[in-house]
Amino acid sequence: MLSMIFNIQKFSIHDGPGIRTSVFFKGCNLRCAWCSNPESQSTEPEILREPDGDRVCGRTYSVRELMDEILKDRVFYESSGGGVTLTGGEPFLQSEIAEGLCSELKRERIHIAAETAGNIDEKIFARLAGMIDFIYIDFKHYDAEKHLKYTGADNKLIRKNILWLKDNHPQFVVRIPVIPGFNDSSEDAYGFAKALSEMGIKQVQLLPFHRLGEKKYEYTGKDYLYKNVKPLSAKQLEEYSKILTEAGVISK
Numbered sequence: 001m002l003s004m005i006f007n008i009q010k011f012s013i014h015d016g017p018g019i020r021t022s023v024f025f026k027g028c029n030l031r032c033a034w035c036s037n038p039e040s041q042s043t044e045p046e047i048l049r050e051p052d053g054d055r056v057c058g059r060t061y062s063v064r065e066l067m068d069e070i071l072k073d074r075v076f077y078e079s080s081g082g083g084v085t086l087t088g089g090e091p092f093l094q095s096e097i098a099e100g101l102c103s104e105l106k107r108e109r110i111h112i113a114a115e116t117a118g119n120i121d122e123k124i125f126a127r128l129a130g131m132i133d134f135i136y137i138d139f140k141h142y143d144a145e146k147h148l149k150y151t152g153a154d155n156k157l158i159r160k161n162i163l164w165l166k167d168n169h170p171q172f173v174v175r176i177p178v179i180p181g182f183n184d185s186s187e188d189a190y191g192f193a194k195a196l197s198e199m200g201i202k203q204v205q206l207l208p209f210h211r212l213g214e215k216k217y218e219y220t221g222k223d224y225l226y227k228n229v230k231p232l233s234a235k236q237l238e239e240y241s242k243i244l245t246e247a248g249v250i251s252k
């Protein structure tokens with residue numbers, strides 16, 4: 001079996017502890033309007049029309065090929081307390097190959113992290129999540145209808161998978177991407193605070209909206225709806241964060 005990967009990024013320092021290799025799985029079952037990796041969404045390879053010329057984005061790798069790349073940087077994982085992060089796209093959509101990769105990483109005693117949007121069948125989610133040391137899972141909106149309107153799916157599976165993590169996983173963080181016009185009002189902050197308190201979640205991080213993926217929309221020929229949207233100010237974010245902190249759901 002082969003994986004479909006669109007990037008293998010060495011020396012990542014933002015996707016988990018220490019120095020990491022981030023493996024970007026291609027394909028996602030959400031279509032978030034603000035997505036900063038539009039080239040990650042399709043499960044097929046695609047042509048990016050970049051300024052330096054056309055580039056094919058996405059290719060297949062076997063577990064062995066992925067491990068060969070990953071093991072080249074083993075010394076850095078060991079010296080920094082790092083490892084490998086499965087990200088995307090949605091790495092849990094390629095669950096069989098991801099499980100095969102996790103088995104090999106475990107055999108080599110390499111720390112595994114993953115970033116997931118959590119819109120995954122509960123059994124598949126639990127099986128793969130159980131092999132991963134540290135999980136970042138998004139909770140994009142507490143309101144199912146709004147979630148559906150802006151991402152293409154409601155939040156039912158995501159809620160269930162967050163609750164599974166709460167009951168079964170020792171190390172995870174729930175991340176809220178704070179997106180202008182979608183979930184950035186103080187009413188939204190109170191809505192998240194209430195929903196997450198009721199779920200018993202206490203380890204939330206905020207991911208402020210940015211436009212770093214803007215150029216990629218040009219390269220993929222897709223429309224970018226957030227072209228002129230400004231990121232939140234530091235003051236707005238602080239006020240938003242304060243509401244969640246006071247509710248006891250933000251991790252310090």
Ligand code: SF4
Nearest residue numbers: 028030032035089117
């Ligand atoms: S879940 Fe992530 S990768 Fe998928 S569309 Fe949303 S922002 Fe993009």
